[in-house]
Each structure stands twice: as C-alpha cells, then as structure tokens.
Amino acid sequence: MHDRRRFLGALAYPAAVALAPACFTTRGAERVRGAFADAHTLDPDDVARDEARWFEVQQAFTCDRSTVNLNNGGVCPAPEVVQAAMKRHLDYSNTLPSQHLWQTLEPQKETVRDGLARLFGCHREEVAITRNASESLQICQFGLDLERGDEVLTSDQDYPRMLTTFEQRVRRDGIVLKKIRLPVPCEDFGALLGLYERELTPRTKMILVSHVVNITGQRMPVKELVELGRSRGIPVIVDGAHGFANLDVRLAELGCDYYGTSLHKWLFAPHGTGMLFVRRDKIRGLWPLMAATEKQDDDVRKFEEIGTHPAANFLAIGEALAFHHGIGPANKEARLRYLRSVWTQRLCANPRTRLNTSLAKPFSGTHANVRFEGLDTRELHTWLWEKHKIFTVAILHPDCEGLRITPSVHNTLQELERFCDALEEALEKGIAT
Numbered sequence: 299m300h301d302r303r304r305f306l307g308a309l310a311y312p313a314a315v316a317l318a319p320a321c322f323t324t325r326g327a328e329r330v331r332g333a334f335a336d337a338h339t340l341d342p343d344d345v346a347r348d349e350a351r352w353f354e355v356q357q358a359f360t361c362d363r364s365t366v367n368l369n370n371g372g373v374c375p376a377p378e379v380v381q382a383a384m385k386r387h388l389d390y391s392n393t394l395p396s397q398h399l400w401q402t403l404e405p406q407k408e409t410v411r412d413g414l415a416r417l418f419g420c421h422r423e424e425v426a427i428t429r430n431a432s433e434s435l436q437i438c439q440f441g442l443d444l445e446r447g448d449e450v451l452t453s454d455q456d457y458p459r460m461l462t463t464f465e466q467r468v469r470r471d472g473i474v475l476k477k478i479r480l481p482v483p484c485e486d487f488g489a490l491l492g493l494y495e496r497e498l499t500p501r502t503k504m505i506l507v508s509h510v511v512n513i514t515g516q517r518m519p520v521k522e523l524v525e526l527g528r529s530r531g532i533p534v535i536v537d538g539a540h541g542f543a544n545l546d547v548r549l550a551e552l553g554c555d556y557y558g559t560s561l562h563k564w565l566f567a568p569h570g571t572g573m574l575f576v577r578r579d580k581i582r583g584l585w586p587l588m589a590a591t592e593k594q595d596d597d598v599r600k601f602e603e604i605g606t607h608p609a610a611n612f613l614a615i616g617e618a619l620a621f622h623h624g625i626g627p628a629n630k631e632a633r634l635r636y637l638r639s640v641w642t643q644r645l646c647a648n649p650r651t652r653l654n655t656s657l658a659k660p661f662s663g664t665h666a667n668v669r670f671e672g673l674d675t676r677e678l679h680t681w682l683w684e685k686h687k688i689f690t691v692a693i694l695h696p697d698c699e700g701l702r703i704t705p706s707v708h709n710t711l712q713e714l715e716r717f718c719d720a721l722e723e724a725l726e727k728g729i730a731t
C-alpha cells in the first residue's frame with residue numbers, strides 16, 4: 299500500500315489524474331481516428347455518406363438517444379474525450395489551485411492558442427481564448443472608440459446579444475445604430491453588398507456582420523464586405539459563431555481583421571469557450587473588456603485578463619481540436635451538408651414546405667430554417683418536443699419565421715427520419731392536442 303501510494307504520488311501530471319476516466323473515453327476518439335485514417339485520400343462527399351465511419355463519431359458522444367437534438371446551433375455537446383479532459387484538468391486544479399492552476403495549467407494554454415491559430419490559418423499571437431462568441435464580439439464592439447453621432451452598421455438578423463451591445467452604446471455613448479433588412483433567402487452577394495454600401499456615410503465607424511446568419515443559415519459575403527470597409531477605413535467585425543469549425547474556411551478566404559466565435563458550438567469544445575482573432579497591427583487599437591497594463595498594449599493576451607477562471611475548459615479545447623482534425627474539417631462540413639440534404643429533400647417533397655434558406659453552397663452554411671404552411675411555428679416547436687421529444691428552435695423573426703434545424707455529426711439518419719416522420723404526421727393530421 300505504502301509503495302503504491304509513493305508510486306502514484308511520483309507520477310507526473312497528467313498521468314496521475316488521467317488514470318481512471320481516460321481508459322474509457324480515449325477509446326471512442328481513437329476509433330474515430332481509425333475510422334477516418336484513409337479519409338483524406340477520398341472525396342469528402344463520399345466520406346459524408348459512409349455510415350460506418352459516422353457510427354464511430356456518433357458513439358464518441360454521450361447524447362441522450364431518447365431525445366433528438368436538432369438544436370446544435372445553440373450549443374453543441376462535447377465528445378466524451380473532451381468532457382473527460384475537462385474533468386481531469388478540473389480535478390487536478392483543485393488539488394493545489396494556486397500552484398496547479400496558475401503555474402502548471404495556465405501556461406499550457408499556449409499550445410491551445412497555437413492549435414487554434416493553425417486551424418484558422420493565422421499567427422498564434424493573433425488569437426485570444428475567450429469564454430464565448432459574446433465575449434469575443436463585445437471586446438470589439440466596446441473596444442473601439444466611438445464618439446456621439448458615430449454610426450455602426452449591422453443587420454436586424456444579427457445575433458440579439460450583439461444588437462443589445464450596440465443598443466447599450468446608443469444609450470450610453472449616443473452612437474447611431476443602423477440595421478439593414480436582409481432578403482430571405484438570398485443568392486445574390488452583389489445585392490447584399492449593395493445593401494450595406496448604400497447605408498455607409500462619413501460617420502460610419504464600424505460594421506458587424508455574421509459569417510453565417512444564425513436564424514436562417516444565410517452565408518454572407520464577408521470578404522467583399524471587409525474589402526469595402528477597408529476601402530473606406532471602416533473596421534468590419536465578423537461574427538463567426540456559425541462559421542468556425544463548421545465550414546472548412548480559413549482566414550485567407552475571409553481576409554478580415556476581427557473574427558469572434560464560440561468554440562462550444564461547432565468545434566465541440568467545452569461549454570464556456572470562445573476565440574477572438576485580431577490581426578496583429580489592430581491589437582493596439584482595440585481596448586480589452588477588462589483592464590490590462592500599458593505594457594500589454596500589443597499583446598493579444600490582454601483580452602484574456604478576466605481574473606481567476608478555470609483552466610480546465612480552455613485546455614480541453616486541445617482534445618476538441620484533435621477530434622476535429624481526426625474527422626477532417628472538409629469531411630465534417632460535407633457530413634453536415636449531407637445531413638441537411640437528407641431532411642430537406644424529404645420534407646420539400648410536400649408542397650406546404652417553405653425553406654427560408656438557400657441550399658446552394660456559396661450562399662448558406664450547413665443549417666436551415668423551414669416553415670410549414672398551415673402550421674403555427676411556435677405550436678409546432680412545442681408539439682415536436684412534447685409529443686416526440688425532438689428539440690428544434692422556433693424562429694419568430696417576421697422575415698424568416700420557421701423552425702431552425704441544426705443537426706450535428708452525433709445525429710443519426712434514424713433521428714432525422716423520426717423528425718421527418720413527425721413532420722409528415724403534423725402536415726397530414728395537424729397538431730391540435
């Protein structure tokens with residue numbers, strides 16, 4: 299017993315804390331890696347249809363299969379290997395917090411920064427690890443100086459919290475918020491760009507645009523808008539909540555200077571993780587949300603000065619990155635598109651189905667918004683959950699009312715069939731209880 303204790307005591311972190319849970323959880327991740335070992339040599343659209351591979355991915359999650367989760371756009375579950383890593387880091391933190399948390403674990407965050415930078419295709423000194431997209435974007439929305447009367451431009455389909463952020467600046471600083479109305483769905487990037495261009499004035503000081511609009515799945519012409527903003531000296535903040543690790547897109551294709559995203563959505567990292575990219579020469583000009591020293595003016599870590607916080611969430615982003623690469627970014631996007639095609643093809647056969655989303659690749663992300671003539675959207679959402687335990691989101695925006703359907707890689711084809719069966723039942727028999 300004595301020897302055994304000495305042996306365990308001598309084990310270096312993370313081996314000592316990794317012993318029990320990891321035995322079970324890494325197996326799932328290894329099976330995924332094995333299932334995709336040759337996938338980089340194949341066409342992602344073929345990989346997307348190979349159910350044997352995706353079975354291994356589905357099994358790597360701990361979903362409650364008595365329900366069908368079609369709201370992964372809100373927040374995604376993390377694979378078991380990510381959950382286990384987080385718990386491991388948390389347990390270790392609590393053994394001697396001020397030493398283990400700050401001296402051992404916090405410095406390890408640098409490898410996560412490096413991994414995120416590699417995935418996005420930027421320099422590691424341009425990546426801040428945050429708690430979510432809200433924090434990343436608010437750093438930008440609050441961090442640029444604006445004077446009374448300055449205008450900020452966005453759309454009325456951007457994320458409500460980001461609109462609230464500007465609305466607070468309207469009340470506090472006297473800025474002017476202009477919101478474009480977006481056509482739904484839209485397959486004309488020129489037209490979208492024109493809508494923004496028409497609203498620009500010499501007082502426009504900031505543009506906020508979603509990479510992929512959360513309520514419809516509309517993809518926006520980010521690169522062109524960034525170029526337009528740059529030509530007028532206007533910073534463009536890109537909300538990447540539904541772009542990053544969902545679409546196989548890197549910085550070079552976007553060309554932006556500011557990009558904020560959550561990592562607990564499509565990267566499948568622990569809840570409470572996000573990323574902010576700020577181009578190197580823009581870091582000095584952007585104030586952090588919480589104060590940092592003057593010495594940190596050019597250091598992207600100034601955006602991480604949030605006081606004591608858990609290291610566990612941030613470090614387990616490493617496992618999420620490994621899982622993402624194990625599948626392959628292109629395969630993941632292709633699978634998400636395939637899942638969308640499975641349910642849209644079947645339901646669009648019914649003449650009462652109305653899609654609020656283009657299905658053409660350049661104009662959409664991987665999710666869609668759908669309405670059914672004769673069925674009240676809010677009641678349908680409730681009926682799907684109460685009768686079938688299928689979870690969706692009711693979007694009640696006047697220009698795109700409908701159910702937002704966001705399957706993820708853990709969803710099975712049988713679950714999508716259950717969703718389609720339920721909808722066909724609703725269309726045929728109604729949903730009155």
Ligand SMILES: Cc1ncc(COP(=O)(O)O)c(C=O)c1O
Nearest residue numbers: 372430431432457512537539560
């Ligand atoms: C487009 C968009 N931006 C920002 C956010 C905020 O993300 P979080 O709540 O993770 O901060 C969301 C969340 O759904 C979103 O869809």
